Structure formats: C-alpha cells, structure tokens
Amino acid sequence: MSEDVYEIRLTVNGVPRSARAPARRLLSDFLRHDLGLTGTHVGCEHGVCGCCTVLLDGAPVRSCLMFAVSARAHEVTTVEGLGGPDGSLGPVQRAFQECHALQCGFCTPGFLVAVTALVRDARAAGRAGPTEEEVLEGISGNLCRCTGYQNIVKAVHRAADLMAEHGAEDGGEP
C-alpha cells in the first residue's frame, strides 16, 4: 500500500513555497520536514502546548492541529519570518532577549508568534500595547517549562514599547 501525495502551494514568510506531501501530513511536519523550517517546534501534537504556533493569514493557529493541504493557498508566518530581511531580530525577539524570557528556547518560537499577533492587535486597536490581563490571556495557550512565565510577561510589555519606539515599519506587520 502506498499513499497519494499532493502538490501543496502556499506562501510562507512572504515567499511562495511548494512541496509534495500526503493528505495526512500535519502542517507542523510539513513546515519542519518538507520545507526545512525547523524553527516551528512540536511539543505535544495534541494542541495544548502551543510550541507549534504559526500565523495563518495573520491569525495564530496550532500547526499540529491542521493538515498541510488545508493551508494550501494561504499565508503562513513562522518564527523564521519575524526578523528583518537582513537577519536582524524583530522587536518581539529583541524584547525576549532583553528580558531573559527564554531558557531552553523550545517553547520560544510559539510564544514569539503568539505575542507578535497579540501586540499587533492591541496596537491596531489604537493602544500602546496589551494590558496585563490581555497579556496573560494572550499567552495562556502556550506552555513553558523553564521560565515560570514572569520574564515572558515582561517581554510582551517590552515588545509593545519597542514597537511604539520604532513605529509600525519595524516589524509587527506580518
């Protein structure tokens, strides 16, 4: 027995990509193993840990709960797409470094992606950044076993500050 494979075309981090994969290939595995974008991590494969979070047309989704074929023709943003084109770190990434918001770094890509959307939405609503409650709520779909979250919360606020300092052109617009 062998499986049918499908041509899957989508846009990842602004670049059109395509690869062939069977219908049951998870988006997380497709990104990691078929496209070689291993920054997106897999911590549970049942939708709880948030390590695999990516933006699908700008909204955070768990790529382990979605088939790659369903992402056809959509736009996906992964952690690899959060920095500047020159390889510099984006504001959320810089905030995480400044605030020591990562230790082993395994959960980090999922947080960075979720936080990017969180801060962007708060700013789009005309505010300087998310409130403390919004931050807790916004990251409450992501597990971290190392940091105890305190520095992550700090980093979210710092990311909002950095975005405010640098204006919208400096990231936060995927």
Add this chain to the structure above:
Amino acid sequence: MTTRMFGEPIQRREDPRLLAGRGRYLDDLGHGALAAAFVRSPHAHARVLDIDVTDALDVDGLVAIYTYEDLPERVADPLPLLIPHPALTHGRTGYPLANGIVRHVGEPVAMVVATDPYVAEDIVDLIQVNFEPLPAVVGIENAVRAERLVHDDVPGNVGAHLVQEVGDAPLAVDTAPHRLEFRLDIERSASTPLEGRGVYARPDASDGSIRVYSSTQTSTSVRFAIAAKLGLPATKVEVIAPDVGGGFGVKIVHPWPEEILVSWAARVLGREVKWAEDRREHFVSSAHERGQVQFVRVGFDDEGRVLGLDVRFLHDHGAYTPYGIIVPIITSTQLLGPYKVGAYRAEFTSLYTNTVIVTPYRGAGRPQGVFCMERTMDRIAEHLGRDRAEVRSANFIQPHEFPYDQGLVFQDGRPLIYDSGNYPEALEKVKEMIGWDEFPGRQEKAAAQGRRLGIGLACYVEGTGVGPYEGGHVQVDSAGRVHVSTGLTSQGQGHGTVFAQIVAEELGVPIDAVEVTTGDTRRFSYAVGTFASRAAVLSGNAIALACRRLREKALRIAGEALEADPGDLEIVDGIVRVVGNPRTAIPLRTVAVLANPLRYAFDEEAVRATQFARSSGDDGPPVPEDDEPGLEGRDYYSPVRSTFASGMHAAVVEVDPDTAEVRILRYAVVHDCGRMINPTIVEGQVHGGVAQGIAGALYERMAYDESGQLLNASFMDFLMPYATEIPRITTGHLETPSPLNPLGIKGAGEAGVIPVSAVIASAIEDAEGIRIARMPISPDELFWLRRRAETGEVERTGVVKSDRAP
C-alpha cells in the same frame, strides 16, 4: 580596564540563534534519516506470548522490525544499573526490548524502522502482540503489602532498605518534653520538558564509526554506554547533545533503550536512523519522581528545639532501578535542611511497582525531604502555640558554626558537611519581603470581608555541585578567538553565557571573542553530566582553572617577546601589556601564533612563528620540555565534597470559601547560591523552579489506576500550568561564598522547586485551619477535606493531640 564580567547581568549569548528559529534540536537534524518507532506495552504487567508481524510486512516503506530475539549479545543484555549502592540489594533493570515480560505500561516490546515516521507508526499499529496480563502492583500501599510481586525474585517488592542515624533518635523522641507523630504523603510528578527525548545515529561505513546525537544531559556517558553495548572502542563513537529543549533530570538517565537500539540499528542497516519521542511516549516510557509516604516521630523542648527526629519512609521507585536509590538517599539526608536536630534517624524502604521508573526530577528527593521537615516545624509551632518562623529560627545552624557536620553520608558518598550559609539573615529577609509580622492583621481584615488568607514559609538546604569532576579546555587561536569546551551538557541554563563570563574575566578578553561548546564528545570527552545544580560549580571552576593555566603560558611567551617579566604583565581586552606601560604590548592572538613554532607559513600571521623568523636565543628545543605547542589550557575541578546552597520561600494564598480554589497572592524567595556569575540567569532559574514547584503543589500528578494505566498521559489531562496559574515571584539574593572552590560559587539550577509544596501546604493550612498532610492538593480534594473536617474525620489545626502512624 576590561569591563567586569563575573557577576554581571548580561544578556544571553545563545539567544539570537534560538530567537531566530535557528536552534538545532534533535528532531531538527537528520532530514532524510530512517524513522524508528516502538511497539510499547499497553499492560502494566504481562507476559509477552507472541509477536505477529504478518500484517506489517507488505507496508510500503518498511525497513526492519526487531524484537528481543533479534538483538545480539550485549545489546540484548539488561540495561546497566548506573549507580550501584550496597543497600540496593535487589536492583533490577529492564531490557532494551521486552524479554518475555513487561513491567509497566509503555515498556518497549518491538522496534520498527521505516522510511518515514508516519509509516513507522502505521506499522507499529499493525504488529499484533499477544500478552498474558499479570496482576499489577500499583501504589506504595500495595507494594508494601506485597500480595503480588513486580519481580518474582524480589521478595516483598523491596529493592533497597537503608538506615542512617546520628545519636539515638527513638530514645531522644521518647524522652523529650513534647512528642508528635504523624504521616505525610507526596504524589508522583515528572520533569516533563517540552522537548521529549530523541536519538539520531549516523554510521560511517568507511571507518566503522558512528556519530550519535541524543537529547541527553550526559553525552560523555552515553558515548561510553553505546560503545560498550555495540562492542566498539570509544574512539569509534562520538555523542553530541545538540540544543536540548529542557531536561530537569529525566534526560540524565542513560542509556535509554532507544539510545542503544537506534545506534545499533543504524550500524546494522548502514543507514541514518532517528527517533523522536512523542508526548504520550514521554509520559509512559521516560521517568517520573516524587512518590513517597512518610511516618514522622519528633520530640522537642518548650522552645520548639528538635531533640530527636525519627523518620521512616516508603519510596516508590517504579518497575526498575537503573538510577539506583539516589532519590531516597537525598530525601533522607537533605531532610535536615538548615537545622541541627539533636538525634536523627532516617529509614527508608524503596519499593517496586508496575509503573514508570522513578529517577531524579529537579529537586531530586529534596522536595519530599523538605516537605517532611517543614511540615514538622509547623506541627511543632502549632503544638506549642508559637510563631512558625520563631520555631525554625530556634533550630537554625548559626553562621559561626560552619563548616557544619550533619554526621551523615551524602548522595556522593561523602560526609554531609555544610560549607557555608547564613540562615538567620535569610529568614529575616524573607519575612520582611512577604510581610510576615504584619500578616495576622491582614488576615483578620480579610476574614472580616469573608476572604480566607493564609501565609506559609519553608526553608531548605541544597547540596549542589557534587563530584566526581568536570573539566574545561580553553584555546586562543591566531585570530584571537577563544574556544572553550566542557563535556557536560546544556538544556537552557545559559552555560554559553556564564562560562564565557568566567573566561572573559579570567583571561581579560572581550566576551564577544569567546565561544563555548558543551556536550560534544568530539571537543571534550571526559565529563560526568548536568544534574544536581553542578554545572556552574564543576565546569565553571574547571574552566577558570584552565584559563589560569593558559594565562600563565600567555604571560610567559609574551614576556619573552616583550623582554619583560611575566609578573609585570596584564591582559586587557585581549592584549598583553606591561602594567603601567600599556604601549609595550602584544595581542593575545600574536602570542597564540608564537606559542606554536612552525615550519610552514600558511598565512600572514604564521610567518612570525616560522623557524627563520624566530630568534633562536638559546639552544633549547623550539617546544621546551614540559610544554606543548599552542596557546591552550586544560584543567579539571574535582571537589572534596558538595557545596550547600540554601534558601527560604514564603507565600500568601487566598482560598475560595466555596470552590476551594487556591490562589497565590504573593510569593517571595530568598536564595543563596554563593557568588553569582549572572544574577539574571540565577533569577530565571529560580522563577522556573518555583513554577515547577507550584505545578507540583497544586496541579500536576501522575494519575495511575489500579491496573497501572496512566490516566492523564497527555497535556489535556496532566495540568501543566500556564502563565495564568503562576504568580509574580519576588526574589532576594544573599551571596555567602563557598570556601570550597576557587570561584566561591554554589549551584542554582534546582533550588526554586524544592520548598514549594511545603510553603503552599503551610499557607493553605493557615488559611483553612485544616491539617494538610498530602500534596499536591486540588480544589476538589480541599473541598472534601473541609467536609471531613466538619465531621471530625480530619483534624483541624490547633487541636493538640498526637496522632499515631498507621
């Protein structure tokens, strides 16, 4: 002056890569490798009657299926018992694949290799294993009753029995003015790093070697284990720990069946093979910790000073004992905390059950010991109607009493002698931070509004930096870059930063010139591993010593080149110069060139070191006797015994009068790990540890049913806390240097987790007035505890009466 680096809260140097998504974790490697998957036992205890692979054979992409019968000698042997101990009279280990019998759900029975992980898992589902289920032993009570056995040849299910004592504790208890007797329970939990285990093996047919990547806490020891199992000289095996997504203890265990089997299969097949554990596998086939039942007898005087402490406890070590009895040994020794007790006796029985193996999880037996001691302190205070802080204070070892010999043997086989500490100051500090003295007023006010507040406190001492040794190698290249390596591994502790800080400080080089490698046996092959908060102490000091050697050599060579006395030289910003005359100078990179006498000028810099360019001042050989070419230093640090970090935590909780939900309003930590290399990183370790402690106190447990099924083997059911459950933690530091090592440091990795269950139990008890003797505690359990307190089934606090151990 070079900027000071040791002690500075600098940003981590490993972060840019990890933040950009360029980390290299195990499953990011080996694109195109064959995939391994395992058939695992669905039974807690069963005989394997037959394995039928017929249905699997025509699956496209199948490469191989292996069962126990296929394994050659050595690979087929039982896994090693890593830490033998004379008290472990009935140590048992499993086989890489089940040899006729399985003893816990999740034990590997067959291995599948296929072209793709999806296909490998399909094949696993098609393999039919015929089991004959046997009665399972689950839970400490059943294990000790021993109506059924986990191993036929282990009577009573007893793997080990150990007594340690100082003085005559039973007598001291019996003759003390006050006596108490009670039972305490702690349930199972587990490390649960977000990245599971994983192995990726790359055989090289041309020279018969193999390179293995493993998500491990000890690459050097995995290397020796694989070499032994595969019958290879260690020189043919290299093991690398790539980026590791958290360890917390579970990845110190080795060799895991998968490490051996994947390496073996890769060699047999002549192909790269990879296995990455999934979440369910991690729950049922890695390791757990914590489960104990403790029976305490304590005798004390009117001030609350402990005169005798007699503790018996039962420890559940699961189906096998590959890691020996380290966990209960640590419980029984670290139980004493910052206190001097008159006479002490600890007796434990370590028991087999048909559950996942129990090996160290961050804290490693200490949370249980501290729970026992701190609950005891609270009981004494309650009994005497004294302040809980005051009772602790009455029992403290005083600052002038160090080194303090507890008279026991610690987990490293060395005497339990505390090196330094300042417990009274730590207590004062934590009381102030949490508002201890003002709390009764606050509590009363809250009560008037119908709110239930409670405050709790707990103290601990943590033996850190255990031996036997670690090493460090430091090399300056001719571009002035400093390459540092040490054999132990990293799982997020920021070693790449703190070791670089040590090097920058010791050598006087810019930190950006320093590059650190850990956990790669190609770079450093002698090491023990990362556990017991030992990395900073052991490798940190070894690297500092290696730097000192390198520095001495650099000054000698520079002295010759500058015609100056090495004693008059200093290194600043990577340049060796004469003190007070900074223009007489030579860059370290040039010293590195001169340190390696050359025949061939392979680049511009190298010209200086060639034989006709060097002045031949004397008749000695170009490389003097007792010297080596190159600007390098290597050294080892092997401590006589452990360092002892300490700390105190306090918390204020609010308990909902209706739902019994517990909310932590404030959490304060005072932490003393000696001199800090990087306070930001230490604080991060504390935060993470406390979060795991809170998880273990209020949310996480391993829910086994009586047949040995783990009912909550997923993140849906095992409640790892999110940001919404973890409070803000305020941290205060003391820095009492250790006199035992050159840098004066102790370890910091595990501390945060250790006293949390004790603190939270104390605070809930204070809020509720109901005795808390079992952790973790869920709202549901607290709710029923209240009900039972109403009917008098459960004791309320403040009712003075000594209860009997069952």
